[in-house]
Amino acid sequence: MKKKLLALLMGTSLVMGLAACGGGNDNTKDKGGGTETASAGDAQKIFDQKCSGCHGGDLTGGVGPNLTKVGATLSKDDILNVLKNGKGQMPANVVTGDDAEKVADWLAAKK
Template sequence: MKKWLYGIICVAFLGFITACGGGDEATEKDTTPTKEQEQTADAGDGDALFQQSCSSCHGGDLVSGGAPDLDKVGSKYSKDEIEEIIVNGKGGMPGGILTGEDADAVASWLSEKK
């Protein structure tokens, strides 16, 4: 009887560990742009690029996401500082989400938010 009970506990424990571990594949966001996003987000359109790549964390209105609000980021950082943050990351924000002309366009657009 004890072996049977011990077996059930082990199986339940294994199931618990398996359910709680991993899962990275399911939680990763698909950042591949749709055809519509590709058409609206060119290198010169900071707003569209922001909506495509940044709004999921910072909110489409710059304040409703879980990441820091960006509605007045231009009064705190210069365009170059914002671009450096976009390219290299800062705090919990990973770097490399946007690079090159895209990072420059979003930094320029955000630097106007004062």
């Protein structure tokens, strides 16, 4: 009985963790009117929408690793590679395109 309960708990945790990492709005649709592109100062906002569910709003981690000093160990290109291909439990393409560039620049400066 304990093994079944543990398996159920672990499965639920995994599903909830992965669901949190993939959240955010789909900005690929044309909504008319204003533009949905982010300016250079919006990397924090993109991170908050797409990444903070796993990495925490303060970058200290949670389901995902701590990113407070990620720029000390990973370059912008390394961060872009993780965003594109995923790593560990992180799915690929959580952030894409120009948004990925902005978030990678912002995170690479965290040293």
